[in-house]
Amino acid sequence: MRPRVAAFMASQNGLVLRRQARQAGMTSDAIDRLVAGGEWVAVRRGVYATAVLWESLDVHVGRPLLRARAASRNMLVPHVMSHDSAALAHGLPILAAAPELVHITRFGVVGSRTKHGVKHHRAPHRPEQLVEIDGIWTLDRARTAVDIAREHGLRHGLAACDSALRLGVSRADLWEAVAPMTCWPYVTVAREAVELADHRADNVAESLTRLLVLELGVGPVEPQFGLRDGSRVAWCDVRVGRHVVEFDGRLKYRPATQGGVATVDPELIRWREKRRQDWICGFQLGMSRITWADVQPHRWEATKRRVLREYDATRARYGTSIADLAPYVISAA
Structure with a gap:
């Protein structure tokens, strides 16, 4: 070469x-x-x-990010990287949108157009919202998260705002990013995403799980509910009343040689999961388990109905108060 x-x-x-x-x-x-x-x-x-x-490069982050950088470097018009493309550059875990587009924001009035796989957004931004990443000017994490909420809706926006908080962005930063968007399209979605955001969600899947439970409207929802009894500790993804909802990803059951994260026999992992569930339910808690397929848009409402049915069964059996569990409950920071 x-x-x-x-x-x-x-x-x-x-x-x-x-x-x-x-x-x-x-x-x-x-x-x-x-x-x-x-x-x-x-x-x-x-x-x-x-x-x-x-x-x-992996197909979920590495290649989309390289495509975004390629598009940006090949453009002659002044622009900054934004939305999903900015999230990739920041290492901000997000819910992937379809179709996959490169997103840039240009200087001018509010509006957008898509050409050759690149969505051109025309929205004002402040100089302090710009950061340079690997030689490309990019909107910061707070602005990126709320832009994703306006662009893709609450599912995507909540995941992005959760991720931003988890990576050190403050809620005040998110509100500051939303503040100038008074009459911008879908700003109400961005406001809702900021209001509901919680840094305790460990990943996008947990963000979607919490949103699903929030939509049931059955009571305060607590992410990362922890229990210990002196012999073991367990963290549950979401709790409402005496019911916990756990997200199961296939990767933890798949050997690392097949693209998963399992370092021991998957059968042993399943056995440990059963014992863990038995231990949690031994505190007189009910449990729902959901998978990635269950939180897809076409399954969302059916999953909500199932989880609500299971929650109602738990409530009928144990009530909703967890006052008796006070000696065993631990809280996430």
Whole structure:
């Protein structure tokens, strides 16, 4: 590889623009041969990375982020990275939207358009909301989280705001980001996401689980409800009354060799989960278990009906007060 091309890639997250490669002395035919031969990958039209880099990136974060950076570096109009693309740059866990788009915000009045897989937002922002990440100007985490709420709705917005709080953004920062959006589209969704946000959600799945239980309207909802009895400790994702709701992801049952996180026999993990559930329910608590499929939009209402039915059964059997559990309850910070 030509030294100047390697230098461009080294300073641009592994990317080189076609016009930069030409400036470095490569011909169009040489570039096309590298792509056709599988040595380079066209991340976007006119923007390339090595196949080695591309194959090393995961499909959920690494590749979408590289595509966003490729689009940004290839643009001539003044802009900043925003919304989902900014979240990826910040390492902010979010609920992926479909279709996957690159999001940038341009200077001007409120409005937007989508072209060639890039959504151009025209919304004002303050200079102090800008941060530079790997050479690309990007809206900060607070503004990014509330923008996602306005753009995609409460499911996405709550997950983004929870993540922002978990990574050190304050609720005051989120409210400050929302404040200028007085008459902006869907600002009420952003306000609701900020109001409901909670740093105790460990991940996007727990954010969705809490939202589902909140929509039942059956009482105060507590994330990360902890119990201990001197011999063991357990944390439950969500509690309402004497009922807990646990999210089960398949990754914890799948061996690491198959893309999961299990480091022991999955059968042993299932046995431990059964014993854990027995121990929790031994405190006279009911339990619902939900999976990723259960919180998808087309299953959302059916899951709510099931969880409400299970909650009602727990309430009928044990009531709702947990005053008797005071010696065993531990609180998340």
